[in-house]
Amino acid sequence: MAAPPATTATTHHRALLPPTRTHAAATHSALRLPLRAHPHAHAQRARLTAAAAPAPAASTASLESSAAGLALLREFANVDCSYGLSPEDLRAKISLCDALIVRSGTKVGRDVFEASGGRLRVVGRAGVGIDNVDLAAATEHGCLVVNAPTANTVAAAEHGIALLTAMARNIAQADASLKAGKWQRNKYVGVSLVGKTLAILGFGKVGSEVARRAKGLGMHVIAHDPYASADRARAIGVELVSMEEAMTTADFISLHMPLTPATNKMLNDEAFAKMKYGVRIINVARGGVIDEDALVRALDSGIVAQAALDVFTKEPPAPDNKLVLHENVTVTPHLGASTVEAQEGVAIEIAEAVIGALKGELAASAVNAPMVPAEVLSELAPFVVLAEKLGHLAVQLVAGGGGIKSVKVTYASARAPDDLDTRLLRAMITKGLIEPISSVFVNLVNADFTAKQRGVRITEERIILDGSPETPIDYIQVQIANVKSKFPSAISETGEITVEGRVKDGVPHLTKVGAFQVDVSLEGSLILCRQVDQPGMIGSVGSVLGEENINVSFMSVGRIAPRKHAVMAIGVDEEPSKVTLRKIGEIPAIEEFVFLKL
Ligand SMILES: NC(=O)C1=CN([C@@H]2O[C@H](COP(=O)(O)OP(=O)(O)OC[C@H]3O[C@@H](n4cnc5c(N)ncnc54)[C@H](O)[C@@H]3O)[C@@H](O)[C@H]2O)C=CC1
Ligand SMILES: O=C(O)C(=O)COP(=O)(O)O
Numbered sequence: 104m105a106a107p108p109a110t111t112a113t114t115h116h117r118a119l120l121p122p123t124r125t126h127a128a129a130t131h132s133a134l135r136l137p138l139r140a141h142p143h144a145h146a147q148r149a150r151l152t153a154a155a156a157p158a159p160a161a162s163t164a165s166l167e168s169s170a171a172g173l174a175l176l177r178e179f180a181n182v183d184c185s186y187g188l189s190p191e192d193l194r195a196k197i198s199l200c201d202a203l204i205v206r207s208g209t210k211v212g213r214d215v216f217e218a219s220g221g222r223l224r225v226v227g228r229a230g231v232g233i234d235n236v237d238l239a240a241a242t243e244h245g246c247l248v249v250n251a252p253t254a255n256t257v258a259a260a261e262h263g264i265a266l267l268t269a270m271a272r273n274i275a276q277a278d279a280s281l282k283a284g285k286w287q288r289n290k291y292v293g294v295s296l297v298g299k300t301l302a303i304l305g306f307g308k309v310g311s312e313v314a315r316r317a318k319g320l321g322m323h324v325i326a327h328d329p330y331a332s333a334d335r336a337r338a339i340g341v342e343l344v345s346m347e348e349a350m351t352t353a354d355f356i357s358l359h360m361p362l363t364p365a366t367n368k369m370l371n372d373e374a375f376a377k378m379k380y381g382v383r384i385i386n387v388a389r390g391g392v393i394d395e396d397a398l399v400r401a402l403d404s405g406i407v408a409q410a411a412l413d414v415f416t417k418e419p420p421a422p423d424n425k426l427v428l429h430e431n432v433t434v435t436p437h438l439g440a441s442t443v444e445a446q447e448g449v450a451i452e453i454a455e456a457v458i459g460a461l462k463g464e465l466a467a468s469a470v471n472a473p474m475v476p477a478e479v480l481s482e483l484a485p486f487v488v489l490a491e492k493l494g495h496l497a498v499q500l501v502a503g504g505g506g507i508k509s510v511k512v513t514y515a516s517a518r519a520p521d522d523l524d525t526r527l528l529r530a531m532i533t534k535g536l537i538e539p540i541s542s543v544f545v546n547l548v549n550a551d552f553t554a555k556q557r558g559v560r561i562t563e564e565r566i567i568l569d570g571s572p573e574t575p576i577d578y579i580q581v582q583i584a585n586v587k588s589k590f591p592s593a594i595s596e597t598g599e600i601t602v603e604g605r606v607k608d609g610v611p612h613l614t615k616v617g618a619f620q621v622d623v624s625l626e627g628s629l630i631l632c633r634q635v636d637q638p639g640m641i642g643s644v645g646s647v648l649g650e651e652n653i654n655v656s657f658m659s660v661g662r663i664a665p666r667k668h669a670v671m672a673i674g675v676d677e678e679p680s681k682v683t684l685r686k687i688g689e690i691p692a693i694e695e696f697v698f699l700k701l
Contacts, residue, residue: 148179148180148181149179149180149181149201149202149461150180150181150183150199150200150201150202151176151180151181151182151183151200151201151202151203151204151457151461152182152183152184152185152196152197152199152200152202152203152204153173153176153182153183153184153185153203153204153205169446169447169450170450171447171450171451172229172447172449172450172451172453172454173450173454175451175454175455175458176204176454176457176458179458179461180201180202180458180461183196183200188209190210190214193209193215194214194215194218195218197215197218197219197222197223198218198219198220198222199222200219200222200223201222201223201224201225201461202223202224202225202226202227202457202460202461203215203223203225203226203227204226204227204228204229204453204454204457205226205227205228205229205235205236206228206229206230207228207230207232207235207418207437208235208418208437209235210235211226211235211236211237211241212237212240213237213240215237216237216240216241216243216244216246217240217244219244219246221244221245221544223244223246224245224246224247224460224461225246225247225248225249225457225460225461226241226246226247226248226249227248227249227250227251227453227454227456227457227460228248228249228250228251228453228470229250229251229449229450229453230250230251230255230440230449231250231251231252231255231256231259231308231309231361231440232361232362232388232389233248233250233470234361234362234363234389234391236248236470238470238471241471241548242471242548242549242552243549243552244549245544245545245546245548245549245553246548247460247469247471247472247546247547247548248469248470248471249453249456249457249460249468249469249470250453250456250468250470251448251449251452251453251456251468252308252452252468253308253448253452254445254448254449254451254452255439255440255445255446255448255449256308256309256312257312257444257445258439258440258441258442258444258445259309259312259387259439259440259445260309260312260313260316261316261442262387262413262435262438262439263309263313263357263359263385263387263439264313264316264317264320266385266387266411266412266413266433266435267296267301267317267355267357267383267385267411268296268320269411269433270383270385270409270410270411270433271293271294271295271296271383271409272291272293273290273291273292273293274433275433275434276291276430276433277291294383296317296320296321296322296355297320297321297322298321298322298323299322299323299354299355300322300323300324300325300352300353300354300355301314301317301322301323301324301325301353301354301355301356301357302325302326302327302344302349302350302352302353302355302356302357303317303324303325303326303327303328303341303357303359304326304327304328304346304349304356304357304358304359304360304369305328305358305359305360305361305388306326306327306328306331306335306336306341306343306359307328307331307359307360309359309387309388310326310328310357310359310360311335311339311341313357313359314326314339314341315339317357318339318340318341322355324339324340324341324342325341325342325343325344325348325349325352325353326341326342326343326344326349327343327344327345327346327348327349328343328360331343347377350374350377350378351377351378351379352379353378353379353382354379354381354382354383355382355383355384355385356370356378356382356383356384356385357384357385357386357387358370358384358385358386358387358388358392358393359387359388360388360392361388361389362388362389362391362392366389366391366392367391367392368391368392368393368394368397369392369393370384370392370393370394370397370398371394371397372394372397372400372401375397375398375400375401375406375407376406378401378406378407380405380406381405381406381407381408382406382407382408383407383408383409383410383411384398384407384409384410384411385410385411385412386410386411386412386413386414387413387414387439388414389414390412390414390415390416390417390418391416393412393416395415395416395424395425395426398410398426399425399426399429402426402429402431402432407431408431409431409432409433410426410429410431410432410433411432411433411434412426412432412433412434412435413434413435413436413437413438413439414437414439415427415437418436418437419436452468456468469548471548472547472548473524473526473527473530473547475524475526475527479524480527482575483524483527483528483575485606485609485610485611486528486575486576486579486606486611487527487528487531488531488611488625489579489604489605489606489611489625490527490528490529490531490532490535490579491531491532491534491535492535492604492611492613492625492701493532493535493579493580493581493602493603493604493613494531494532494533494534494535494536494581495535495536495538495539495700495701496535496581496602496613496625496629496699496701497510497535497536497581497582497583497600497602498535498536498537498539498540498583499539499697499699499700500583500588500589500590500593500600500602500697500699501583501586501587501588501589501600502586502587502588502589503586503587506586507536507540507559507583507586508558508559508560508584508585509559509560509562509583509584509585510532510536510559510560510561510562510581510582510583510584511561511562511563511564511580511581511582511584511599512525512528512529512532512561512562512563512564512579512580512581512582513563513564513565513566513579513580513582514528514563514564514565514566514576514578514579515565515566515568515576515577515578515579515580516565516566516567516568516572516575516576516577517567517568517569517570517571517572517577518572518575518576519567520565520567523565523575523576525563527547528579529550529551529561529563530545530546530547530550530551531550532561532579532581533545533550533551533553533554533559533561534546534550536554536559536581537553537554537557537559541557543557574606576606577605578603578604578605578614579603579604579605580601580602580603580615581601581602581603582595582599582600582601583599583600584598584599586600588600589697590616590631590633590695590696590697591633591695592616592617592618592619592631592633592668592670592695593616593617593631594617595617595618596618600617601615601616601617601618602615602616603615603616604625607624610624610625610626611624611625612624612625613625613629613672615661616631616661616670616672617670619661619669619670620661621659621660621661621670621671621672622659622661622672623657623658623659623672623673623674624656624657624674625674625701626656626657626674626701627656627674627675627676627677627701628674628675628676628677628678628698628699628700628701629672629673629674629675629698629699629700629701630644630671630672630673630675630679630684630687630696630697630698630699631670631671631672631673631695631696631697631699632644632670632671632673632687632693632695632696633668633669633670633671633693633694633695633696634668634669634670634671634690634692634693634694635668635669635692635694636660636668636669637692640660640669640671640690640692640693641658641660641671643690643692644671644673644687644690644693645658647683647686647687647690648673648675648679648683648687650683650686651679651680651682651683652677653675653676653677653679653683654675654676654677655673655674655675655676656674656675656676657672657673657674658671658672658673658674659671659672660672668694678698678700679698684696684698
């Protein structure tokens, strides 16, 4: 949890149903998505652990600020706060938890996901940087990772400015000197900021806020960010420049990009060699974006006059870390996000994201799953159900089931191609296809990975319909190529198992099987029969079902031509016994039949 208090772990026992009150509801759609790893989980109160390692001494402020988030969590889940956990302790505990919330100090590596035994469904990072979480391992284990991307932006920016000004005026060094009984006015002559050029590397949320504030100090601000929008920069009065220009013209350089393989040791010997002699560096991003040995060399040679660092490659740094001990370096122990206000905001932001995810809602701050805006989600909701059911039906029609290699999904829509986000639908089709034939649970997080791992290639195609789109999708078709079917009539003229569905009045319907048009609502279970098209067939099947008191919810007959072959789709509320199914198969005019669970 954010800002760890120095308390010992409190363990609560699983009990009770989750309360109905939802804090996340205001920001997230109520649509439930398959993020649950455990089929029983919704019947029980989720268990969540909030971990931080190692435990710094807690201030009263941090205790109070994390309380609001903890209170939200405790309304929903059994919460176990553990601070100072060793990696072994975290691994030992994690199989008992549905969710884990951490700050930057806790490494959540592959070992943690493996040790969770599939129970861990959400990792909440109570802050921005997710470089301490193994995202690939999380995705492979179907575990959603959410962060708190906005609540500490201002705190980090203010800390950047604090370091900038403190460095320029030698505040930390002068303070230490005076406290040591010295009065060194000549030694601590600083440099002015007004009119100086500040280069911001990483013009995202924090970088932009630093830029605004630095402009208020009268600095000339430039920024380098390959992905930043020029309009946003212009609006703040910041010029976007190349890395080369930022390096060579800046008097101050402030780092605000994430730590990724591309940014790792971005400031190295080569970069320092390009900088203006006497440049000053501020790092409130991640220690790893600077080659720390190269920075020591640049400080010693005078290329870098001063540095102000909140973050280090290894945290906490070793006691003999040359940067920490360097006279020209001002340091803080990763305090960028540590204000009362930011920690309260982060705690609430992450609590809401984790609770939403545990409820199966899509988190707006999902890091390893597509972010689908709430309005799109609510519009797509019935199609999400349709997609999963079509996948589920299609796989049950395959004889043998396991040999699926090639699946084509076609969406017919009057929407422009860039106006329909199909990632969610594709994930649900994958779930429908794969879950019935494997022990893997599939969710939005791991759908693409799982399909790839099982060698299932899913291609998507769009049919653009004329007219104005009242609904986002007219129909969805799922086709499985190069397989045999246990219901051969499901194979279309082009040779694939084909099922097609539409949403009618908010309810998913099966509208085509193979070449046969049918219309049956996808609720309960389904019997598909192919028969000679002749009078009395509906009655014959209906009376066999009636004998076992099976309620028929829907029935539809699709035929190619009168008195030839027809496919009858019968929706049933209850699952017929084997005897009843055999009796249906024995009706003389029935040539093929299959029972499908929806
Ligand atoms: N010291 C602390 O306590 C805190 C540190 N941070 C760190 O600050 C960093 C930025 O956070 P936010 O602004 O919230 O993230 P953000 O995602 O809003 O901004 C990051 C920006 O970096 C840019 N970027 C990516 N690769 C780049 C490259 N090679 N060169 C230049 N720019 C590049 C991105 O395009 C993006 O605009 C993160 O690393 C985060 O972990 C954030 C909050 C507190
Ligand atoms: O949000 C971030 O990226 C931070 O660096 C803040 O990390 P923290 O939660 O203070 O360990």
